[in-house]
Amino acid sequence: MKIDVRTVYHCEHCKKISLSKGAMTLHEDKCRFNPLNRSYCIGCKHLLVEAVEYSNTDEEFTGVRPRRKFTCNIDGKVMCHPKIRTFSKERQELIMSISQKIMPNMNEECRFYEDAGIPF
Ligand SMILES: [Zn+2]
Structure with a gap:
């Protein structure tokens, strides 16, 4: 019998x-x-989500272009998802160039948050 005791990372x-x-x-x-x-x-309820349509001539954002546009109804700003922090620098810069702010993450929270009452 072989027994292999190893550290497992969770x-x-x-x-x-x-x-x-x-x-x-x-x-x-x-x-x-x-x-x-x-x-x-x-x-x-202040989050506005719209599907984004692109024409085939929008080559600039091929592969990185967002499919949805997030807007905050409180300040009217176009937002990108906080997960962009895990993207490559080039991709982050491209997304930031078409966004006005990053959505708050679960640690940052937001004082304007109001439950839309729609289960996700
Ligand atoms: Zn995990």
Whole structure:
């Protein structure tokens, strides 16, 4: 019988496990359940979500263009998702160039939040 005792790393935010500490550190940073990557605006009645249509001539945003446009009804600003912090610098800059602010994440919260009453 072979017995192999190893350290198993568990994600703080989801059920993922890994034998590699480095891989788990990277995963936790990008994990979609990490509060830093979660938008506080989802479910708020002041969040306006619109589908974005593109023409085929919009080559600039190929592959990175957002499919949905998020607007805050409180200040009228176009917002991008907090998970962009996990994107490449180029992709972040491209998204920030078409956004006016980043949605607050679950740690930052927002004093204007009001439940829209729609379960997601
Ligand atoms: Zn995770």
